Each structure stands twice: as structure tokens, then as C-alpha cells.
Amino acid sequence: MGTALLLGCMAAFPQSVVKLTQALVRIPSVNPDGDPGVDKTGEADVAAYVGDFLKHSGAEVVIEEVLPGRPNVIGRFRSEPANDGKPKPRIVFGPHLDTVGVGGMTIDPFGGEVREGKLWGRGACDTKGPMAAMLWALWELRDELATLPVEVHFAGFMSEESDQHGSRHFAKHHGKDYAFALIAEPTDLKTVFKHKGCLWADIETFGIAVHGSRPELGENAIVKMAKLIKALDADFRAQLANCGDDEWLGRSTISLGMIRGGTRANITADHCRLTVDIRYNPAVRDHGGPHELLKAFVAHLDPSAKVTPCGALSPCLDTSAEDPFVKSLVEHGAALTGAPWFCDAAFLAEAGVPAIAMGPGSIAQAHTKDEWIEIAELERGAEFWVRWLRGEGA
Incomplete structure (x- = not known):
């Protein structure tokens, strides 16, 4: 049954947040980058389903293509004027539509099975469950949203799991419109107001190829890299740490991932x-940033080596705990916390929109071979x- 027909038939309309999560999990939306493990990838089908759900909830819906066949979905709910005539602050709920690949999973990745008090499948925790929680709340409040003291929008982002094209596009074209962004991630319903930034970078060394029987006539790029690896794992790791710890995020780290x-x-x-993964806190950002620090360190040891970022730098999230929306979340029981991972919230914040990440479920279940989310959560x-x-x- 087609997506529009499914939602057009009210008998098939999800009757609970659990049923909604099952419906979302059963629509594959695997990010095509890396090793997806399935032939059909992309977010178009789940964007269409979410768009229909938003329409039934009373939103004006726009499907906004970011990459060919890979759209964001935006829902804007009607808002009545405030009693004092002033514009209401506009907030956006922002989950991501894509999931990581399904290779190696031990359960049906798109089954949406419910057992043992859990809902199982790819995206159940990251982040179709948290997305369903947001969508179901908007459905429950569909007759009240217009009279709330805030104007409510929803944005489902494509490609969070690789390069964050969806949130970058949304921030560039719509970021100035919002007073606050609530990004769905499995955070045990805590308010992630800070998270580390991320730099993936290739470090390349160069030599001179000669016959293996006369290595002294050439120059071995592997030997040159070995010296860099030893220094990166010791001296550069210490340099990152010496930039300073963060109360919520701890110290910055480097991982030597591929060679x-x-x-x-x-x-x-x-x-x-060599490909490295640097997770950095605001202290490293304030010392010039991980890319500049890495380039300078490598150049000092090997001027012929090359450092190239793998994709765009993912910034830190560093939202003020004094933001009124953050304080309101805390007052409602969503305690402050930090995270070592990064997400779409950082790109909204970089565009000037105070943002946090929050949702039910545990990050420990994200990307696992047996992904699940607890029904109670x-x-x-x-x-x-x-x-x-x-x-x-x-």
C-alpha cells in the first residue's frame, strides 16, 4: 500500500506512538554512504510518510529536496497572534530521517517487532523512536498548537549520519527564522546542551618507490608515517589535552582509525x-581549532606531509544553560548533560539558533546490530x- 494511501485511510492511521514508531522503522531510509547493506537507500519514502502525518496533524508541509531524491520535510503549524500583538518565538523540532546501514544485524532491520517491552529495528533508537515521540506529541496537541505561546514547526533532516547535508541546508535557508531548535537524539530524555565537535582528516606521507631489494635507494612513506603515528599518539594527544578540559565534555581526543x-x-x-578522528571541546576551538593544530603539528615533523579534512568540520555545540528554553526543559525534569558525539544541533547553533539535542532512548543502542528502544521510554x-x-x- 502506498504511503499516501496508508495515511489517507484513517483505519490504518497509527493509533499510538508505538504504532507510529513501527511504521517509521518499517520504511527503510538507510544513508547511502559507507556500507548501507541494502539496495534501496535514501530518505524520500520516510519523508513522504512524515509529511502526510504532519498534514493530518494540521501542518502546512513542504518537501524540500537537498540532494537528488533525498529531501528534508518541513511542517509549519498555524499560530494565532499573541494577546500583546508581539510576534511569538518560533521553535522547531528537528529529528533526522536517515539511519546507518544494516549490515551484520541479527534482527530484521525493518521489522519493527515488539517483544520484551522493546521495539526492535534499525532506527528504533536513532532516531525514528525519538522522532515518533515528537510527532505524536504534535498530533496529540493538534487542536492546541495555534494558541500556544510559541509557534511550532517541524523539520525532518536527511543525511545526519553522513555530512549532515539536511541540517546544513535548513540552517542556511531557514535558520534565521527560529528562536530555538530541539533536535531529536536518544539522550535518556536529558538536555544535551553541549557536545564535542568532530574533525576527520587524512594525513598523507610521500616517498620514492624503488625495488624492494635496494630500499636504501628510495624513501619509504610508511616509515615516515610510523614516526608521525608515534608522535600523534603521544605528543599531539597531550597537546589536545593541554588545551583544557570542559566541565561537561572532558578533554579532547584523537583516534587513529585507518591506515x-x-x-x-x-x-x-x-x-x-592515515585517517584520524578528533573529537574536540570548546577549549580546542578557542586555541585555533583542530584542523589548524593538526596541520601545524604534522608540518613541524614532516614538511612534505599533507593534511586534508574528510568532509566538513563538525562544530561543537555550546548552548547557554541560561537560555530560557533550556531552563524550561530543565524545570520540566530534563537535566543538563553533555555528549562526546555530535549531531544536527551544532549546525543550527552555528547559524545562530540556540539548540539542544534530546529524546527518549539510550545512545548505547544507536547503530547496534540489535537496535531497540524501550516502549516505556x-x-x-x-x-x-x-x-x-x-x-x-x-
Whole structure:
């Protein structure tokens, strides 16, 4: 049955946040980058489903293509003028539509099975469950949204799991319109107001290829890389740490993730590539940023080496705990916390929109071979958003 027909038939309309999560999990929306593990990838089908759900909830819906066949979905709910005539602050609920790949999963990735008090499947926790909690709250409040003291929008972002094209596009074209962004991630319903930034970078060393029987006539790029690896793992790691700890995020880190060099055993390697993952806190940002620090460190040891970012730098999230929306979330029981991972919230914040990440479920279940979310947490998430939007007490 087609997506529009499914939602057009009210008998098939999801009757609970659990049923909604099942419906979302059963629509594959695997990010095509890396190793998706399925032939059909992309977010178009789940964007269409979410768009229909938003329309039934009373929103004006726009499907906004970011990459070919890979759209964001935006829902704008009607808002009545404030009693004092002043514009209402506009907020946006922003989950992501894509999931990581399904290779190696031990359960049906798109089954949406319910057992043992859990809902199972790819995206159940990251982040179709948290998205469903937001959507269900908007459905429950569909007759009240216009009279709330805030104007409510929804934006489902494509490609969060790789390069964050969706949130970057939304921030560029719509960011100035919002007073606050609530990004769905599995945070145990805590308010992630800070998270680390991320730099993935390739470090390349170069040599001179000669016959393996006379290596002294050439220059070995692997040997040059070995010296860099030792220094990166010790001295550069210490340099990052010396930039300073963050109360919520701790110290910045480097992980040496992949290495490749040479072409044959009997040829001296003329090229070697190391890929590193740097997770950095605001202290490193304030010391010039991870890319500049890494480039300077590598150049000092090997002027011929090359440092190239793999994609765009993902910034830190560093939203003020004194923001009134943040304080309101805390007052409703969503305690402050920080995170070592990064998400779409940072790109909204970079565009000037105070942002946090929050949702039911545990990050420990994200990307796992047996991904699940607890039913009780899913329901608690939907209830929290209803209560928070109504301004009801904790």
C-alpha cells in the first residue's frame, strides 16, 4: 500500500506512538554512504510518510529536496497572534530521517517487532523512536498548537549520519527564522546542551618507490608515517589535552582509525595515508581549532606531509544553560548533560539558533546490530513533549 494511501485511510492511521514508531522503522531510509547493506537507500519514502502525518496533524508541509531524491520535510503549524500583538518565538523540532546501514544485524532491520517491552529495528533508537515521540506529541496537541505561546514547526533532516547535508541546508535557508531548535537524539530524555565537535582528516606521507631489494635507494612513506603515528599518539594527544578540559565534555581526543600504504611487498612505499578522528571541546576551538593544530603539528615533523579534512568540520555545540528554553526543559525534569558525539544541533547553533539535542532512548543502542528502544521510554518521551509544550509542571 502506498504511503499516501496508508495515511489517507484513517483505519490504518497509527493509533499510538508505538504504532507510529513501527511504521517509521518499517520504511527503510538507510544513508547511502559507507556500507548501507541494502539496495534501496535514501530518505524520500520516510519523508513522504512524515509529511502526510504532519498534514493530518494540521501542518502546512513542504518537501524540500537537498540532494537528488533525498529531501528534508518541513511542517509549519498555524499560530494565532499573541494577546500583546508581539510576534511569538518560533521553535522547531528537528529529528533526522536517515539511519546507518544494516549490515551484520541479527534482527530484521525493518521489522519493527515488539517483544520484551522493546521495539526492535534499525532506527528504533536513532532516531525514528525519538522522532515518533515528537510527532505524536504534535498530533496529540493538534487542536492546541495555534494558541500556544510559541509557534511550532517541524523539520525532518536527511543525511545526519553522513555530512549532515539536511541540517546544513535548513540552517542556511531557514535558520534565521527560529528562536530555538530541539533536535531529536536518544539522550535518556536529558538536555544535551553541549557536545564535542568532530574533525576527520587524512594525513598523507610521500616517498620514492624503488625495488624492494635496494630500499636504501628510495624513501619509504610508511616509515615516515610510523614516526608521525608515534608522535600523534603521544605528543599531539597531550597537546589536545593541554588545551583544557570542559566541565561537561572532558578533554579532547584523537583516534587513529585507518591506515593504508604501499602497493606491493617488493616495492618501497611512495605513499601512505592515515585517517584520524578528533573529537574536540570548546577549549580546542578557542586555541585555533583542530584542523589548524593538526596541520601545524604534522608540518613541524614532516614538511612534505599533507593534511586534508574528510568532509566538513563538525562544530561543537555550546548552548547557554541560561537560555530560557533550556531552563524550561530543565524545570520540566530534563537535566543538563553533555555528549562526546555530535549531531544536527551544532549546525543550527552555528547559524545562530540556540539548540539542544534530546529524546527518549539510550545512545548505547544507536547503530547496534540489535537496535531497540524501550516502549516505556518511547511513551515517556511523547508525554514529556506534550507536557512541555503545554507548560505543565514536572
